[in-house]
Amino acid sequence: MRSRLFAISNLSTKISLVFGGSILVVIVTMVAIWYYGFAPLSLKGARDQRISDIIATQSIQADARIRQLANDLRERRGNLQVLASAPVFDVLLGAQPLDPAALQQALENAFTHLAWAYPDRYASLVLISADGRRLLTAPAATAQPPPASAHWLDKVLTPGASETVMLNRDAATDALLLILARQIRSPTGGTLGTLVLRMPPGDLLAPLARADEVLLGPSGRIDLIDGAGTHLAHQTPRNATRSTTLPPPSAKSRGIEGSFLEPRPDGRTDIATYRYLQVGADDGWTLVVRRDKDEAFEYIVDRRNRVLLLSLVVAALSIVLVRLFARQLTRPLRALIDTSERIAAGEASVRMPPSMTEHTEELARLARSFNHMAAQVDSRRQRLEIEVDQRTEELAREKATLQRYLDVAGAIMLVLSPTGRIQLINRIGCEIVGRGEAELVGGNWFELCLPPRMHADVQAAFGRLVGGERNDVSRYENPILTANGQERTIAWANTLLRNPDGRITGILASGLDVTDARNAEAAVRSAHDLLHTIIDTSPDWICAKDREQRYILVNQAMASALGQSPKDMIGQAAPAPGIATAQHRDDNSDDKVLTGKSIHLRTEHIRDKAGRERILDTYKRPLRDAHGQINGLLAYSRDTTAQHEMEAQLRLWAKVFECSSEGVMITDPQHRIVAVNRAFSEITGYADHEAIGQTPRLLSSGRHDAAFYNTLRATMEASDRWQGEIWNRRKNGEVYPQWLTINAVRDPTGTLTHFAGVFSDISDIKRSEARLAHLAHHDALTGLPNRMLLHDRLGHSIERARRHQHSLAVCFLDLDNFKHVNDSLGHHVGDELLKAIATELLRHIRSEDTLSRIGGDEFVLLVDTIDTPASVEHIVNKLLSVLREPRNIAGHQLYLSGSIGISLFPQDGTDAGTLIQHADSAMYDAKQLGKNRFRFYTQSLTDGAVKRLRIESALREAALHQQLTLAYQPQVDLETGALIGVEALLRWTHPEMGSIPPDVFIPIAEESGLIDEIGAWVLNTACQQLSDWDAQGWSPPRMAVNVSVRQLRQPDLPNQVQRALDRARLPAARLELEITESAIADHDGVAAIHRLAALGVPISVDDFGTGYSSLSYLKKLPIRTLKIDKSFVADLTTDTNDEAIVRSVIALAGDLGLDVIAEGVELEAHRRFLLDHGCARGQGYLFDRPLSAEVLRQRYRAAAKKPTE
Template identity: 40%
Template structure:
């Protein structure tokens, strides 16, 4: 049983081995077949590879052959791809164009074209629907075969001329493969053409310049031939008028025809050329000079056969001869000095003006060099630049200082020109000059007039501003400071008005001299105009230095001056601004010093004040108010209020003082002390004052017509009104227009203004009083009136200034002054009115002294016309007797 199983397993094993052998045999057979196929495939691939390699080699050989063929030509050979980019170039192209380090297929030939030509091609093509890399290739593609002349940029950076021939290339299937471009260098030909063209032009130009034509006559037939230049000389169009010999003779000036006929006849038998100069009379009356030459040619038998002649326009030559004569005359008669030297700068000729200016005779300078006249004013560098400019530019001109024979230096304006021969070599130098001394003096005078005050000879505003800006530049760098002092004279206008302008001018000159003597060395004083002066103090370490100088000026100008026999005391006020705190530039410093001066004058004359930033705000406010005040009348913002005036004896209302008020549309009521001075300074007070006078008179007339017991209307007159208008005519006209009787009008003039021009004001006040109006001196006691003038003044009333009343009864001095004024007024038979009464004690004191009239808040504030009318009505009611 066991053997049977073993036998069975052995049999099974044999079967598997047999199967494996059969499988292995099949596998070996399959592998043998695959190996044969693979070997066949490899042999096919190797065959294809060899064929491809042979094809590539043939293509490479063709490319190398093509390259060798392209390299053998002297032209530029360029192969373009189907998009116009470079594909292949020859050696000549590499040598001529800068393409050595470039990838050809990234570039187009257009990159070497001249920009104008590249743009012209692009403009010719217009806008195309496909991208254009090369306008040149597109032009060739459009034309099929393209030929044109172009400039290409060479390796040396220069453009050369080429004749380009481009043809589009196609493959066997007709597909476009690119283009072949052949560029032949025609630059030498172009240059030769240009030289030939220039030569032809030069020849024609030479013939034209020489104005030379020729003609020939066949003596046997009489036939004439003419050159074109003869037609130009005779100014005849050969197409419209053929020229004949009689025509030529007809154009000869009548006075010269005999000479021309004689020369013609002589030439027929003479064996040498015959020439004659004559005039040509043109149709428009112009005259030309011609030179004609005749010569006869004989035949072999000695018989004259041909007459040959030339015609030359010598008008210019004649003119040159005349000009040479004229030039010689000009040379000698010229007012400018002229000297001529040879190429070595040795003098060979001078004219008469040279001798007159320099003092040397011609025999003294011939053969000398111009350095004989050196003054020592210029250094070597000056002369080096002169000669350098002369050699480079051929001329030089400028100012030069030379020395006369007597040793005197003088400024000359000289022009030196080099004269060249036909080879460009310098053969002469011509110097022309004139004396600048008088012009220098005139320029200095003009400069002085432009920068200095003609009256005082001090610097003017322009020079001061320039000097101030220069000083500011220096102190900015050094870190130091400077100050500007602005001053004007006190009471100078009074001097001019009372003693006349000649005295005022002499006073200004004396002030200028005293200021110069007062200031430190290096300080500058200038006159701005009128009586305004300005001082520049440099290197001011602190305010002590500035104040020291300001005090010296105040003290110096406080001393009396003598002017045309008059002893004058004026004094001054000073405004000060300092850099850098008050301004960074000259204009700002001057403006701020002026504002400080204004403050000094307001706070009392004879003092100095520093600029305060608040002054600028005041100035802005002042400008604003002046601007608004100009339209205030038109906008009806000005109104008149009336302050009651009473008789002190019985407290009876007797009149009113008209007081101006301004109710601004935005800022409300503006106090009079803010705008009255502005109105006076700007001149607006003339129109405003007349309006106040007219309004007050009209209102007074209404109250009188209504039956009220109204005695007078007091109206203030500004000094500016009197000075800038015909006040007498104004008052007369207002009274006539309003119908107010003159006795009801009282005009008030301040004591200060009256005393400024006392004599003139006495006459004006006399004329006003003659109208029948009452005159009052306002603010009496503040103007330092002369009693001698006071008794002569045609006034009716004194108004005691409020400054003497306000401290009664506390101030005994004011009480004494008031008592004296009342007594003085009564002794001069004048009515006395006290202003500014605000308490019962003041009223009682004035009643006790016998003061006639009163005005003040104690009796009533200024009110409008309607409110004052109520006061009039109340004063008219009967008073009850005390019980």
């Protein structure tokens, strides 16, 4: 601020600003002290006092109003009570029958007294009977009596409600009314009738309205609000300045009293005073008196404005006086300045006036010194003028010579000073600019001859040039502005001018007027751009090629269709590298055009980049140069693919129309048939010439009434479509059902042109519906009820059993080993077996019971009513006996058994799902116990299922936490005890459940699918262990690994085996895979066995004799070894049957050329028996139990032998 003040050169102004500003600061400070200072005297204090005064006034007004309301309401309620207590009403209303005339007279007498005391207050009084009928109305009533069905009557007539005060919105006028009701009681306490007074709540505010106008002011308002926030009434002055829109309900309307500042939706603030009035036991009203806060402050604002205006006037007068004083003080200085300026302007003889010496001593000395200095300056000026005149004559002669040289040039020659002043300009330059030399020389070139828009840019470039930032010689173009306002384009060549010291003294610029040339070029570019715009916006393909068939022009439509951009295609050979897939069938057409022929190809085929074939209508003509020589070709193509596709589509639709198996009938808007197809004639029997010209009534069967057709027409009018079933009549009189679809056909303007009806004969469908209804609830193979019907019947049976307090049973039956029948003999044999079993079971159950097939070989029997579980056992034993009977199916004698689980209602479940689930659990337990038996459900089965789930969950984490390990059991020569191999056995130790037996967790792994992942781990680990033993100098001949049926079904199993062998670097012959007997009969397993054997991996059958298989597979499959199950070996010395089985297996293996090995060899007698009957290999506790890898190596290392291939 200080630097700006002292930058002002006028001393008088400085003095004025200093003194005037000081006075202004004093005045502003005084006003601020008043405006914001001591609270009792400040504007804020005045405002707070004003608000306090208004709140006090409004509080008095609100208190008076609330008392008036309470008195008025109390008086009306008291008058109703007195009137209802009149004995005459007890007598007249209690009389039977009622005397209307007497009642009316009594009411008129009572009303006369009320009307005299309170005119118009009880004009809406009504008498209502105890049953809600309107009996009487006040004689002077002007309002409509309340309807007998008004919903508030229920509350008014409620027994015991002596008095009712409530609000109700009138259904006819939507006006809010206050209802005061008083029941008329008989001497015994009964209700004889009710006096009802209805009135607008605003009537309660009317008595003091005139007084309120004086107190409220123009912005004031009084609102009456109930406890729910509903506005009952409001009052504003007649000269109100605010909107009558009701303010939003406030939370303060819930019984709160006091005064508050409340914001309004329009952004202003009200001073509001609340008073509460208890109206009933559970309700109350709030009276709100409001006044606009800003209106209350108006006189304070007016006083503030007066103070500010007075302060401004005083400040202005002070500044004027200071300004006059400053001018008087600085008058001698201004005289000195005027004299100095006159001397500087050339008046060398001017001196300070003598009056200056009459001022202060300082000013007198200044005046004398100034006059002396002026005399010396005048003397020197005279000598300099003589020298300047002589040098000017010399320069004029040199300039005239230079000017003659410049005028000879045919271009603008211009010399500019470093500041842009014109020092020389030749005749051509003056002619082009349109100004005389005298007008130009000495002027600023940029201001005189450049368009204003160019000033900044050109001057900046000029500054860099004269500043030495650019080369001494520069060339560029820019427009100049002539005297008549036209612009000319000049091509400039600039050269820097330097003095002998190398300092830049100016610029010599020569410029050629290239305006006409540039205009011609612009016209050519414009025409070229226009042509390109036309070409690029054309939807047709346009291109031009040179003689080497390189693209020289491609429009956007063609490039886009070929998946390229025009820029990428220019210069490329046709077809361009980017569109190598676009090939013309008529590739030689371009060669013909280049010979001078014009060609029109109506169906030129091209395949675009996406591989779609397009059909083009193409015109090609040669392009010639100025000498008539052909230098290229122009091609113009229109893509007619859509047109050809439409034509093909029309032909296709015509064929579809004719060949469709559905009847098609087309009518005009007047419903006359104009076309039918062949299917129409085949279905209806009417030839096309018999139907065309007729209406669809030709086919009417008479089964549908007028309402049906009216609905059809209404649907068509609403949606232009109808679809549904309709019965029509053929030409031969047969009535048949159709599924008909009718569509309205409209042209692009929306005008109806035709109706198209497509129908099919659904006679066969109708016949099939009954069959489908049966199939929906019955098994398609056996005809038994399916799962859906079983659940339905079981639900009904449960309801009956619950009502009659009896029990029922659900028996879940599963055929044992039925899968082997399908796998061995085919599904057709299995299906016939299922039908035979279903037929036989139905013959052995009661008529009231339900036998259902729910899938595969699973059946469920619902025993509807049982006395004891023993009665169920009798039925189940009979079913098991039936199942064990032999059956001859397709030439095969088949033996089966079944496993049955039983659940009872209500012991084992109270709903269908639970009973079936528990029966299934019991059936599974029966299978586990050896099949061909039944089991009742027990809670332990559920506990077992929970334990199984826990094991499955833990098994999923076992591999990740390294809980799985492998133990290795040696396989030995029974004669010598030499080690011939090792079998890898899976073991699992859980941190909480401990060691879990394999026969517990392996079946769970197979059922859950975890066996795939676990089996792969076992395979890799076993192979790696064999490789590790080799590295440690001990090499067992072979490692045996068990593979489940599920693993065999994996297509990738052979690859897994090969990868495991490759990683361990083992030959295939050292890995033996053991499969179960059931895998031999599995189709996928058989295929996998062949693929594994092709790798060179030996295959053995584990636990042979315990499963179910077809012996024919043994001679077809590449199996090397049979393993006798330990269950047969364990009792060799005590059970002759086991001895026979073992001998048979050994003999079978010998006959088939297979090796045999026995499991579970625990006694010397076992070893001796096996050797005596031809089994030379075995494994079991007699030799060693399963051992860890390290223990096994140490124990057998001494006797190790090298493996033989």
